[in-house]
Structure formats: C-alpha cells, structure tokens
Amino acid sequence: MTSRTYSSRDAGHPHARKRRRSLWWLWTLLGLVGIGGVLYATDLVMSEGTVPRGVTVGGVDIGSMSPEQAEVRLRNQLDAQVKTPVTVTAGDMETTVDPVTSGLTVDWDATVDQAGQQPMNPIVRITSFWQTREVGTVSHFNEQLLGGTVSRVTSDLSREAENAALSIDDQGRPEVTDDIDGQSVDRNAVDDGIRRHWLNADHRIAVDADSTDADVDREDAEVAVRDVVDKVTAGDVVFTGRDNVNGVLRPADMGKIVTFTPDNGSFRTDWNVDAAREILSGTLSATEVEFRNANFEVNGSDLVVVPSQDGVEIDWDKTLDPLADKLLDTTNRRHEVSYEDHKATYTTEMAQKxxxxxxxxxxxxxxxxxxxxxxxxxxxxxxxxxxxxxxxxxxxxxxxxxxxxxxxxxxxxxxxxxxxxxxxxxxxxxxxxxxxxxxxxxxxxxxxxxxxxxxxxxxxxxxxxxxxxxxxxxxxxxxxxxxxxxxxxxxxxxxxxxxxxxxxxxxxxxxxxxxxxxxxxxxxxxxxxxxxxxxxxxxxxxxxxxxxxxxxxxxxxxxxxxxxxxxxxxxxx
Structure with a gap:
C-alpha cells in the first residue's frame, strides 16, 4: 500500500478544481433548498385558514382571503348579478325568471367552502402565483317558490298550434293570417335548466321544445283564395227586382256573407244567407207591399173599417238558393228576384158587409x-x-x-x-x-x-x-x-x-x-x-x-x- 502526499502545487491540478466546483454547486443547491423550505414553511404558516391563492368565483378573486372576507367580497361584487332576471328561451318563445321572487339564492358560505383547503403540493402553491382556478357557486332553492316559477315558465313557453285564418276585408280583398306552430316544453327540463344555469354570465337559459304543426296552414288559405275569394269578388252580383229596382252584392259586401273556418285540414266556406238578405233588402224592400186583411177601428160604439191590402213579398229562399252557386258563378252575375203575391182573405168588401x-x-x-x-x-x-x-x-x-x-x-x-x-x-x-x-x-x-x-x-x-x-x-x-x-x-x-x-x-x-x-x-x-x-x-x-x-x-x-x-x-x- 502506498500513500501520496499533496503539495500546494496539487491545488491547481484540474481534478482539484473540478472537485471544488462540484462542492460549490452542492452547497448552492442545499442553500436554495433550505431557502425554499423556509419560504414554503413561511407561506404555509401565513396562509393557513385562508382561501387558496388563485381561486375565483364568478370572476371575483377571493384567493388568500379569510372565508369571512371572501364571503363579504362575493356578496358585494356579485349581489347584483345573482338578482338579475334570467331569460329562458324555447323555440321562438321566451320568458323571464326573477331570481328574487323565484326563490333562487346563493349559499355564500358553502360557495367559499368548496374552494377547499390550502394545497400541500409546493408546485401547486408556486403556480398559484400566476394561475387562477374558477370554482362554481352553490345555489339554494326555495322549493315552493321555484315550483311556482317552473309551472309558469312551462306555460309561458308552451302554446297550441294556431291555424291560418282567412277573411275578406271591407275592400273585397283576401286577408290571410299565417299559421303558427304549437310547441311544448318538458317541465322537468325547465326545472333542471333553471337550477343548473340561472347564474349563466349572459343570464340566458335555453330549453328544448317539441313543436306541432297547425292543422290548416297558409297554403290551404291560398287554395281557398283561388277557389272562392277570387270568384265571389270578381264583380257585382245583381238581383233584379220589380219596378226596375235592383239589389246589389258588391265585392266589399262579401266579407259579411262569405266566411272561412278551418275544418279537417282545409278551409270550410260558410255562406251567410241572412247577411245577403239584409244587404239586398236595403233596396229591394221597396218592391214589397205589406199584406193586410181588413179590420176595424173601434171608437166607443162606432166601428170604422180599415181597408184590406194585397201583399207582395220577396221569396228569399228561392231568390238566394243556392247562394254559393250564384256568388261563385263568374260568367253570370245577374239573377231574378222571386216574389209571392198574397191576396187578402178578409177583404174591405167583406168588412163593409x-x-x-x-x-x-x-x-x-x-x-x-x-x-x-x-x-x-x-x-x-x-x-x-x-x-x-x-x-x-x-x-x-x-x-x-x-x-x-x-x-x-x-x-x-x-x-x-x-x-x-x-x-x-x-x-x-x-x-x-x-x-x-x-x-x-x-x-x-x-x-x-x-x-x-x-x-x-x-x-x-x-x-x-x-x-x-x-x-x-x-x-x-x-x-x-x-x-x-x-x-x-x-x-x-x-x-x-x-x-x-x-x-x-x-x-x-x-x-x-x-x-x-x-x-x-x-x-x-x-x-x-x-x-x-x-x-x-x-x-x-x-x-x-x-x-x-x-x-x-x-x-x-x-x-x-x-x-x-x-x-x-x-x-x-
């Protein structure tokens, strides 16, 4: 086994310098970790009991606030919004819901609570400095008030189909009113839509609607215009009476005589004979003579003979029957008036005797x-x-x-x-x-x-x-x-x-x-x-x-x- 002694000259050796740099980075990292730990611990301690940083409700930042402060801020900034009427639409119909009268409120305490506790994950805590997290509101419903509103909205967004309408105006022109499709909405869908979306930012809720077609539509009206209106208003219909007196039904009169009623997928034409008679009587009544049997006026013991008078009466049944055929005939617009002559059964001569x-x-x-x-x-x-x-x-x-x-x-x-x-x-x-x-x-x-x-x-x-x-x-x-x-x-x-x-x-x-x-x-x-x-x-x-x-x-x-x-x-x- 051998040993080696380093001298001062070894310090400049490349291996020595490399070791010194590694130790420096290690100490730096340890320092940073220590500082981060201190900062994390400090942040954790300081934020304890507050709403997590970056939390928003309805766009209102309540992060790092105490629950009480967060609730006050939400009430102050969102109170008007949660009381704003909401428009509910279905098909081409709409109505409104007033949250106040419909029992729709926000449970502010539960809303703040659902933001949760402070996260323990350091990465989440760090990213919360520049990231936000929107949490929804917690609604509270007064079931009795909401039930009444749901019933009303269901009714407001439903309607029976309306048939097209047809009439003849006082100028003799056809007047058509378009048909309107009926629609209905499901009450449960209305209830669910209001509960889920009454706090939408645009204050609008859309509900699906089922539509039903009208029994008689504009196309049916146009058929009746062609087959009836155009013919009866083609010109004056003249009824020739005695003594060169005529009765006239003009196009402008036809609206009183000819009416249309939706019936089994088309328009039924109704002919008002009484109206035609009333119009014609305006002039033709001059050709009638009142029937009168002879009678007596009694003045005390005196009797004065009231002379008889033979009568002339228009036979309206024969004159106007069939009214439809006469008004629809565009080639013959003149017709004869039929009369009945009534002879007195008790005459002046009889009374005088x-x-x-x-x-x-x-x-x-x-x-x-x-x-x-x-x-x-x-x-x-x-x-x-x-x-x-x-x-x-x-x-x-x-x-x-x-x-x-x-x-x-x-x-x-x-x-x-x-x-x-x-x-x-x-x-x-x-x-x-x-x-x-x-x-x-x-x-x-x-x-x-x-x-x-x-x-x-x-x-x-x-x-x-x-x-x-x-x-x-x-x-x-x-x-x-x-x-x-x-x-x-x-x-x-x-x-x-x-x-x-x-x-x-x-x-x-x-x-x-x-x-x-x-x-x-x-x-x-x-x-x-x-x-x-x-x-x-x-x-x-x-x-x-x-x-x-x-x-x-x-x-x-x-x-x-x-x-x-x-x-x-x-x-x-």
Whole structure:
C-alpha cells in the first residue's frame, strides 16, 4: 500500500478544481433548498385558514382571503348579478325568471367552502402565483317558490298550434293570417335548466321544445283564395227586382256573407244567407207591399173599417238558393228576384158587409173583493173592443201585454198553494173565466185554457180558466167566416163579457158529476197576511160541450175532465 502526499502545487491540478466546483454547486443547491423550505414553511404558516391563492368565483378573486372576507367580497361584487332576471328561451318563445321572487339564492358560505383547503403540493402553491382556478357557486332553492316559477315558465313557453285564418276585408280583398306552430316544453327540463344555469354570465337559459304543426296552414288559405275569394269578388252580383229596382252584392259586401273556418285540414266556406238578405233588402224592400186583411177601428160604439191590402213579398229562399252557386258563378252575375203575391182573405168588401148585431156568447161572474175589482175593471177596459177576424186566434196575454203596476194594476188576493195570498194583478183569473165562458157559448175553438188547481165556488166546475203572465194563457180561435167583437162591462160587483157578431151555432153545456173526492190536509202559517180557512175537498168532474147548427143538427160533442186538488185547512199561528 502506498500513500501520496499533496503539495500546494496539487491545488491547481484540474481534478482539484473540478472537485471544488462540484462542492460549490452542492452547497448552492442545499442553500436554495433550505431557502425554499423556509419560504414554503413561511407561506404555509401565513396562509393557513385562508382561501387558496388563485381561486375565483364568478370572476371575483377571493384567493388568500379569510372565508369571512371572501364571503363579504362575493356578496358585494356579485349581489347584483345573482338578482338579475334570467331569460329562458324555447323555440321562438321566451320568458323571464326573477331570481328574487323565484326563490333562487346563493349559499355564500358553502360557495367559499368548496374552494377547499390550502394545497400541500409546493408546485401547486408556486403556480398559484400566476394561475387562477374558477370554482362554481352553490345555489339554494326555495322549493315552493321555484315550483311556482317552473309551472309558469312551462306555460309561458308552451302554446297550441294556431291555424291560418282567412277573411275578406271591407275592400273585397283576401286577408290571410299565417299559421303558427304549437310547441311544448318538458317541465322537468325547465326545472333542471333553471337550477343548473340561472347564474349563466349572459343570464340566458335555453330549453328544448317539441313543436306541432297547425292543422290548416297558409297554403290551404291560398287554395281557398283561388277557389272562392277570387270568384265571389270578381264583380257585382245583381238581383233584379220589380219596378226596375235592383239589389246589389258588391265585392266589399262579401266579407259579411262569405266566411272561412278551418275544418279537417282545409278551409270550410260558410255562406251567410241572412247577411245577403239584409244587404239586398236595403233596396229591394221597396218592391214589397205589406199584406193586410181588413179590420176595424173601434171608437166607443162606432166601428170604422180599415181597408184590406194585397201583399207582395220577396221569396228569399228561392231568390238566394243556392247562394254559393250564384256568388261563385263568374260568367253570370245577374239573377231574378222571386216574389209571392198574397191576396187578402178578409177583404174591405167583406168588412163593409159585416155586422155585430147578434150576441154569439155571453157570461157574467161576480162575488169579487174590492181590490180584485180594480184589476178586473182594468183588464175589461183593455179587452173591450177587441176584434177577432175569421181564422184568427185571440190571446188574452198577447192582447193585454204586461199587467203590472205601471199598467194600472194593483195588489189583490190570489190563491197560492191552496190558501189565500196577495199579488199584483189578483182577480185577472175571474175575468179569464168570464171570457172563456163567453167564447165557449159563442162556439169558439178552445186553443188553450187552464183550470185552477183548486175549485172556486163562484165559477162553474169544470168550466173555468186561470191565467199567469208569461206562463199560462187563455186562447180561442174564430173558426167562422165572420168577425167577432168582444164587448165587456164591469162594476163593483160583477163583470160581463159578450162576443158579438153573426150567430152561427147553439151551444149546450152538460156538467158531469163530482167524483173521486179527496180530503184536505192541515197546515199552519205565519205572517200578517195569513187567512184561516176551513179548507175544501178535492174532486174530479167533467163538462161536455155540444155544438149544434141553427137548425138543431149536432155538429160536435166534446167532453173535458177536470181534477181539483183539495184546499188545505189553514191555521194561523
């Protein structure tokens, strides 16, 4: 084994210099590592408990802040943004969502927490000086408010398909409204879109929509324009009437007459005949003459003949049928008006020969109260002088019209549910019974009469009538070829009705027996208007009317059966 001793001259040897450089780099590296370790430890200690460096939320830097500071900064800088209304779109529709009223808020504490803890990786800590890391917000939802908003948005973004529309304007030109596709959105998709994207930077959310086509579109409208509108507006359609008077349907009128309705994939054309008639009547009504049978004006005891007049009437059914064919015909735009001539069935000459010398039928009733008498005299005054022409039907309700206080009628006694009550017009039924019997014995045809539900002893059983305005009427028809004059008279105790004219028949009334009696029930009533009553039994009876000509030959025999309810026994409490 040998040893070597280095002298001072060895220090300049190349190997020695190389060793010295290696040691220098080693010490430098160790120094740097030591410094880095110190810096890392210092940074780690100083940043403990803060948000990691480089973290942003919505573009707001909250790195190296305490959670409290970060939350305050986010609230200050993002508060307006999270309250900004959001536009939700689907197809070509849109609506808005107000976060405040929709229960959409940010959980700032949870948002800061999700930034995480300080990273232990030194490389991550070093790169965080120039790199940023965006973390999302944590939303909080008020489920009740959000549910209402989702329902509204779903409705706002949905619509039924709208068909195209077609009409003719007041200038005779077609007017087409385009069809609109329908669309619908899925409620769950709306809910998910709002939850996920309500904080988008552009404040917009897009939701997929399913579309449905309209049943009738613009192309269908164009077909109807070509096939119908262009033809009916090709020019005036003239209807030639009598006396050189014409009615004209102009293109500008067609919008009132011709309308279009979507129907099963096309437009259905509807033809308004009434509208066409109204337009044409503006001029053609001058060619009509009102039909009028002869009649009489009664002035006290004097009768003045009102002359008859033959009538001329347009037969609109024949004139306008078929309306569609006439309006669509572009080669023939002129058509004849059809008329009907009506000859008077009761002429002036007949009226001038008329006489009212015979009493055809007469009847008198009495026994009414004073207030009922006011109404009986009032209705008798109204009916006195009424004329019933041959073939005409007389209606008591129709002739008098309303019978209220404004017409001079007063409150009086009536029978309501079998017991006494009061109403305006009480007593009119007594006049109706009197008129019914007069017409009965005059041989008038019974068109409508209604007996009372309860028998009233001052009237003939099975041969009486009641009336009620708007519901129950008394009607009879003059089947003879001569007119009838109704004459009335009434005082404080009785009322009489006569039917005057030419007597044609004799009438006999054969009353039937009373059968099938029913006993009354007992009732108790309250009130000042209560009137006690002993009641009466109900029964069934009949009346047979026999009509004979003046030579005694029987012409008819008619039996009418009437059933009366029992009147209750009334006790007043």
């Amino acid at each position: 008329a006489n009212f010398d015979d009493v055809m039928g007469s009847f008198t009733t009495g026994g009414f109260a004073g207030d009922s008498g006011v109404n009986i005299r009032r209705v008798a005054e109204e009916v006195d002088g009424a004329i019933v022409l041959p073939g005409q039907t007389f209606s008591l309700n129709g002739y008098t019209g309303p019978r209220g206080e404004a017409q001079g009628y007063v409150e009086a006694g009536v029978i309501e549910n079998g017991h006494a009550d009061r109403a305006v017009g009480g007593g009119i039924s007594q006049f109706a019974t009197t008129l019914y019997n007069a017409s009965y014995f005059a041989g008038m045809e019974d068109v409508a009469h209604t007996p009372h539900s309860y028998y009233i002893s001052r009237y003939p059983a099975g041969r009486e009538a009641t009336v009620f305005e708007g519901a129950i009427d008394l009607q009879f028809k003059n089947t003879f070829d001569t007119p009838v004059l109704i004459r009335t008279s009434a005082d404080s105790s009785s009322v009489t009705v006569e039917l005057r004219g030419v007597r044609h028949v004799d009438v006999e009334s054969i009353p039937g027996p009373k059968t099938d009696y029913t006993d009354p029930e007992r009732i108790e009533l309250d009130g000042d208007t209560c009137s006690p009553s002993s009641g009466s039994r109900g029964f069934t009876t009949s009346d047979t009317r026999v009509i004979r000509d003046l030579d005694g030959r029987e012409l008819s025999r008619t039996t009418t059966t009437t059933k009366y309810d029992p009147s209750p026994i009334v006790t007043c409490r």
